[in-house]
Amino acid sequence: MKKVFAVPDILHARPKEQVGVDLGGNHLKFARVIIHANKRELANVAHRDVTGLSDEDISKAVKTTVEEMRAHEPEVVVTIPAHLVITKNIEIPSTDPREIMAIVNLQASRHTPYSREEIIVDYIHVGTYKQTYSRILLLIASREVIKRQFLIVEKAGFKCAGVLFAPEAIAATLDKFLKLSSHDVPIGSLHVDESSTDFMIIFKDKPVFIRSIPVGTQHFFEEKERYHLKFVDEVRGSLEAYESESIGKAPHMLVLTGAVEATEGLDTMLAETARVPVHAVPYFRAAIFPDEIARKISSVRHLSFLNAIASTTAMPPPKVSLIPEEIRMRKDIEERGRELIKTGIFILSIALVVSMIFISKIYIKSLFLENLKAKYAAVTAEAGKLEKSFGRATTVANYLSTRGYSLEVLSDLVTLAPYDLELADIRYDALGKFSLGGTADSMSVVFAFVDKMEKSPYFKDVKTKYTTKRKAGKRDLVDFEIGATLEKKTDG
Numbered sequence: 001m002k003k004v005f006a007v008p009d010i011l012h013a014r015p016k017e018q019v020g021v022d023l024g025g026n027h028l029k030f031a032r033v034i035i036h037a038n039k040r041e042l043a044n045v046a047h048r049d050v051t052g053l054s055d056e057d058i059s060k061a062v063k064t065t066v067e068e069m070r071a072h073e074p075e076v077v078v079t080i081p082a083h084l085v086i087t088k089n090i091e092i093p094s095t096d097p098r099e100i101m102a103i104v105n106l107q108a109s110r111h112t113p114y115s116r117e118e119i120i121v122d123y124i125h126v127g128t129y130k131q132t133y134s135r136i137l138l139l140i141a142s143r144e145v146i147k148r149q150f151l152i153v154e155k156a157g158f159k160c161a162g163v164l165f166a167p168e169a170i171a172a173t174l175d176k177f178l179k180l181s182s183h184d185v186p187i188g189s190l191h192v193d194e195s196s197t198d199f200m201i202i203f204k205d206k207p208v209f210i211r212s213i214p215v216g217t218q219h220f221f222e223e224k225e226r227y228h229l230k231f232v233d234e235v236r237g238s239l240e241a242y243e244s245e246s247i248g249k250a251p252h253m254l255v256l257t258g259a260v261e262a263t264e265g266l267d268t269m270l271a272e273t274a275r276v277p278v279h280a281v282p283y284f285r286a287a288i289f290p291d292e293i294a295r296k297i298s299s300v301r302h303l304s305f306l307n308a309i310a311s312t313t314a315m316p317p318p319k320v321s322l323i324p325e326e327i328r329m330r331k332d333i334e335e336r337g338r339e340l341i342k343t344g345i346f347i348l349s350i351a352l353v354v355s356m357i358f359i360s361k362i363y364i365k366s367l368f369l370e371n372l373k374a375k376y377a378a379v380t381a382e383a384g385k386l387e388k389s390f391g392r393a394t395t396v397a398n399y400l401s402t403r404g405y406s407l408e409v410l411s412d413l414v415t416l417a418p419y420d421l422e423l424a425d426i427r428y429d430a431l432g433k434f435s436l437g438g439t440a441d442s443m444s445v446v447f448a449f450v451d452k453m454e455k456s457p458y459f460k461d462v463k464t465k466y467t468t469k470r471k472a473g474k475r476d477l478v479d480f481e482i483g484a485t486l487e488k489k490t491d492g
Helices: 055-068 097-111 143-155 166-178 217-222 224-244 266-274 291-299 306-313 325-375 377-402 405-416 443-455
Strands: 016-022 027-035 040-049 075-080 085-092 119-129 133-142 159-165 187-192 197-203 206-213 254-258 278-280 421-428 433-440 459-472 475-486
Touching: 016 306, 027 055, 027 306, 040 055, 040 291, 040 306, 055 143, 075 143, 075 166, 075 306, 085 097, 085 206, 097 119, 097 133, 119 143, 119 206, 133 143, 133 206, 143 159, 159 166, 166 187, 166 197, 166 206, 166 306, 197 224, 206 224, 217 224, 224 266, 254 266, 266 278, 325 377, 405 421, 405 443, 421 443, 433 443, 443 459, 443 475
Parallel strands: 016 075, 075 159, 187 254, 254 278
Antiparallel strands: 016 027, 027 040, 085 133, 119 133, 187 197, 197 206, 421 433, 433 475, 459 475
């Protein structure tokens, strides 16, 4: 008969889910990703028009949309588009990341009209030159803008796992989506969205130059020819700005992506004007997109979901974090609190287990002791009787062994005492302390008597307590008292 083994529930645990949210325009854009052990799977995309809505209504829209996407307790990642961030290419006289960050914090306010308290800063390391200098792409975002988006997500009832910079995520995933290699020479990327376009120069999977172009698909629908020309001029100006800063080599091609289905003919105009090969590539046609999601993205011609998708599927995850410092500190405190609770529970669990082990051992030993007592109760009773009998016998034996000892001591004293010494007082107690007093004709008689007592087997520690001379008629007498300790009598 075959045995059936139950699979532990932990093996069927639901994988983590993450939802990327782009709150940077009139349309909210969402990408739901299921996180497995070794991959991230794009499960759904969605959008919601929030034109003219208050922040409270936008929070409700976020909550409703995430629920409609059937996401179960997801982490939410806010993605910040390029047009909400000020970018500057600068040089820093250091290659130490900590020193670079310290210098960035000091210099950031010089590159923006805002005070240091009003901005959040981070950077992307572009490269090193002259061995001691670093080129970085400085990122400056308004604290109020970021905090507003963070709070919108939290008011919707979701945990905000991070605030990421969309161009960094797009640069990291461009090769993955479009099968392009940017490891040897830079490439240019034009990510077209509803209200703006992100111009990026990408080298080794990192954006090294970013410029936001205020032209998007909504402008093409309004006046196509006019905005096509403006778009081309903006791209040409962006290329010239990149080359003027001597950041790196010129890009060998431009990739037009995002909402490219709304940019018909734009790639040809760019190729003729910029003199660089231009490839219009819809990102959703990449092999990693399921057919159903590709059709869903394609049906929304004026929007790009690439910001939200790239921020949640980028591997490794983007490094730039634009979380406000006070929120980051709060998250750290909450995380430490959770860790302390876990540690406390763990310690209590160990203490409980150890206590149970000791209690069980004590209980087992007490049962064993009770069994021994019951087993040997009769023997114990007989042993008690024998112990009493032995005690009585010992008492009688001690009495018999010491009987007559005092007479022996007195007999020895009489033998030791000379004729010219008179004993008048003899005392001793139960502890063996012995003293005697009397009168002698001279001091020498007393000292001779003490010497004899010291040699006697019945006395030890013999000492003269006092001697006093006096006259009795014509005689000179000495009164004395001697102290000693009686030696205990041994058997035999």
